[in-house]
Each structure stands twice: as structure tokens, then as C-alpha cells.
Amino acid sequence: DTEVTQTPKHLVMGMTNKKSLKCEQHMGHRAMYWYKQKAKKPPELMFVYSYEKLSINESVPSRFSPECPNSSLLNLHLHALQPEDSALYLCASSQWFGSSNDEQFFGPGTRLTVL
Amino acid sequence: DAKTTQPPSMDCAEGRAANLPCNHSTISGNEYVYWYRQIHSQGPQYIIHGLKNNETNEMASLIITEDRKSSTLILPHATLRDTAVYYCIVRVRGKLIFGQGTELSVKP
Numbered sequence: 475d476t477e478v479t480q481t482p483k484h485l486v487m488g489m490t491n492k493k494s495l496k497c498e499q500h501m502g503h504r505a506m507y508w509y510k511q512k513a514k515k516p517p518e519l520m521f522v523y524s525y526e527k528l529s530i531n532e533s534v535p536s537r538f539s540p541e542c543p544n545s546s547l548l549n550l551h552l553h554a555l556q557p558e559d560s561a562l563y564l565c566a567s568s569q570w571f572g573s574s575n576d577e578q579f580f581g582p583g584t585r586l587t588v589l
Numbered sequence: 590d591a592k593t594t595q596p597p598s599m600d601c602a603e604g605r606a607a608n609l610p611c612n613h614s615t616i617s618g619n620e621y622v623y624w625y626r627q628i629h630s631q632g633p634q635y636i637i638h639g640l641k642n643n644e645t646n647e648m649a650s651l652i653i654t655e656d657r658k659s660s661t662l663i664l665p666h667a668t669l670r671d672t673a674v675y676y677c678i679v680r681v682r683g684k685l686i687f688g689q690g691t692e693l694s695v696k697p
Contacts, residue, residue, distance in 0.1 A: 478632075516676060516687035517633065530684070564632055572683040574621045575640075580632035587667070 478581035497548040505571035506548040509564040524571040531578030593688040607664040611677030626673040
């Protein structure tokens, strides 16, 4: 199984809502990633988890709160988002973080719209 | 961090080879070159990666110049399904730093 799954596929939320994005992989990977992709732009790294611990936060606003409950699961909790946060949110995983010689597998993404 | 430069768009005739160039003149000795592609609004798909030597797999070939300052991704027989944005990436300390990519259009 070389698949990263993400739910939901689409999410519409108001600025006062709290919602969560979910990502799962069963490849035994110990590194998991969140990326944000605005329309017509390349993906931008947000967070990296290595062995279920947060390794990198690329200066992401606190209204985005990541969580890694176990080695297979990665969540992104959303609260008080702004319309400019509307984007495609991508999850990825790889064997380890820090290695430059292993592939990152991406999920299909969650299309988020903030009203 | 090493950056990549790619042409914003390219066309290719179906059945012909697509050669996608990438410049990465500031790459360091231990940094790998990765290629991913993204078909409209899907997650990026891994294609190939390499350090110094040329690499080939079932999808593509990667040619890296001897000075490692540039590389070319070759899709040997492009099909309409290869229409996508292709990203050339230098992987820095485990991180994929995406450039702007090349939008490849394969035409009948």
C-alpha cells in the first residue's frame, strides 16, 4: 500500500468555525508533512513531523494547529481562519525526515474554502 | 537554499520525447534533484530523483550535467495524460522546496 489518504476532499467553513483535516498512511513512514498550495502556485511546506514529534514549523500562524496522534495519522486543526487561507492542503509522508534520498508520497489534498 | 529555474511552459507532440530543462546552479554536493508532476488539482506525483549519475525508471530518464548545475527530465514517448505541471526540486536537508514548475501541454 503506497497510498496517503486525506479527508475530507472538500471543506467549506466560516471564519468562526473549528474544523480538522485528517491524513493517514500505512507505509510505516516516520515522517509526515503538511503543505499549503494556493491556486496557480507551487506547494509550500507548513509543518514536518518526525517520529510523531514536530520538527519544523515554517512560521505558520497559530490558527493552524498540527497534531500527530500516532505514526500513521496526521491532523491539522483549523480555527478562526481567514478567507486568504482558502487553498489546497496537501499531506505527504516519507521513510524518515532529513534523508535526501527517499521519496515523499503525497495525498490527493483537501480543498478548503473559508467564507 | 538551492533554487531551481524552469521555463514556465512547453508544448510537446503526442508520441514524441518531452525534454524538460532545469537550472540549479547553486546546488550543493550532497543535495539531490527531484522531479514531481502535478495533474490539475491532484497531489504531486513522484517521477524520479538523482544525485550525480543519470537515472532511468519506467516513467522517465533524468540527465544531470557533470557540474550538477542543470538537469533534464526526459519523457520518452509523451501521451496526452502526461499534460501536467512538472516541478524540478532540490531537496535541502530533507525538505522539498518547490519552484514555479513547467506547465507541459502534450498535443495530439
